[in-house]
Amino acid sequence: MGHHHFYSNSRMWFLTVISQPITQLKQTSFRVINSQPFTRQWMLGFLLLSLMWALLAGQSTWAAQIRLSPTKPRLGDTLSVVIKPFPAQPSQPPVVQSGQKTYPVFSVGAGLWRSFIPTTPLERPGVRRITVTTNETQIFPVQVGNRSFPVQRIWLPPAKESLAGTDAEFDQVDAFKQLVTPQKFWNRSFLAPNAGPVTTGYGVRRYYNGKFAEDYYHRGIDYGGAYGSPVIAPAPGRVRLIGRESKGFQIHGNTIGIDHGQGVASIFIHLSRINVNEGDFVQTGQVIGAVGSTGTATGPHLHWGLYVNGQSVDPYPWRTQTIE
Secondary structure, eight states: OOOOOEOOSSSOOOOOOOOHHHHHHHHHHHHHHHHOOEEEEHHHHHHHHHHHHHHTTGGGGGOOOOEEESSSSSOOOOOEEEOOOSSOOOOOEEEEEEETTOOEEEEEEEEEEEEEEEEEETTTOOOEEEEEEEESSEEEEEEEEEOOEEEEOOOOOOHHHOOOOOOHHHHHHHHHHHOOOOOOOOOSOOOOOOOSSSEEEOOOOOETEEOOOOOOOOSSSSEEOTTTTTTSSOOOEEEEEEEEOOOOGTTOEEEEEEEEEEEEEEEEEEEEEHHHTTHHHTTTOOOOEEOOOOTTTTSSSEEEEEETTTEEOOOOHHHHHHOO
């Protein structure tokens, strides 16, 4: 997710509090040192002991360290919030909030906790306030930059334009996108799920048969692989959704959903073939299906959507970087 930094709102005063009185004491004690050589040492020791006792007694005022990445996010990016609490083993997990939403937080080892905050093309750019609560509450303003998304005009044949999808189809897909399981299955950057060229990128806005889709943006990446070419798992995970055109998946067509854990999930639609079953655990690079044109597709291609805490994010950073 790019370069990152740890932030703390209250740690820097530690050196200031300790060094400033000592400096002042040195300046005022030189007149006494020649006649009373132990006075200065005693005073320094007493001061340090008093300061240490005050610091230990007031540990609850020390802030957690926070690492935010990427440092210059744009719409569609996944914001990673890594927290190093103080004390190192808090009695309760940290709480991460932005706007009116509270986001899941997971322990990621080495005394660190992590939360993901998704951003989408339908949101406005600008300052976003991220609130992190451990033993105290800290607020971090994050500037989310604007991003220009292309516009496409799609013409569907009458047979597919009239398809509205079924309640069962949307209910199953929506439930899959909301999955947040405690395990984290990925440990490296994601692979491209098909060898074909990218034909439509993430975030594209569209006109369908001449009408602009107001609340629509392309929620994934399209790969123009040949019909029947293999589709692979971009990262490990458990298959939690299988949908078939013959069973009412009119819009998505033949569909596979993989749960990568901790609120991160991949969906693959318009498939011609499905090679896995619901409940299977798949490894990176494993063939899970094949490119097709089922559902509302104008031709053979693979649509890969990546969801974080229920929102469609740009998969590209997940392919080019390791997002822990």
